Amino acid sequence: xxxxxxxxxxxxxxxxxxxxGQTGTWRxxxxxxxxxxxxxxxxxxxxCGLCWMYCPEAAITQGAPPTIDYxxxxxxxxxxxxxxxxxxxMIPENEP
Ligand code: SF4
Ligand code: SF4
Numbered sequence: 001x002x003x004x005x006x007x008x009x010x011x012x013x014x015x016x017x018x019x020x021g022q023t024g025t026w027r028x029x030x031x032x033x034x035x036x037x038x039x040x041x042x043x044x045x046x047x048c049g050l051c052w053m054y055c056p057e058a059a060i061t062q063g064a065p066p067t068i069d070y071x072x073x074x075x076x077x078x079x080x081x082x083x084x085x086x087x088x089x090m091i092p093e094n095e096p
Contacts, residue, residue, distance in 0.1 A: 015058050015072035027075030029090040033065045037087035040064040051079035
């Protein structure tokens with residue numbers, strides 16, 4: 001018997017500018033995704049999205065690889081800690 005695949009029941013609010021401005025202005029380090037390591041890319045792509053799921057600012061959009069909205073990324077590094085393939089490196093803001 002075929003089992004229908006349903007979308008996950010999860011609510012996501014888009015990031016908005018609060019009283020303190022866009023949260024990206026707080027950042028001292030920025031996450032950079034290496035597509036060569038991201039599980040969603042390559043010859044045998046797999047579902048992942050853990051960075052998207054754990055980002056407290058909803059600054060990550062799912063994709064292959066995911067994209068980060070730096071206007072709202074506050075540089076907490078949670079995405080990098082949760083990435084199972086260590087595809088996300090935190091780079092100091094004063095480095096290109
Ligand atoms: S988890 Fe933190 S560092 Fe990663 S994209 Fe979200 S706000 Fe930025
Ligand atoms: S958590 Fe890591 S492997 Fe998974 S989608 Fe994000 S960057 Fe790719």
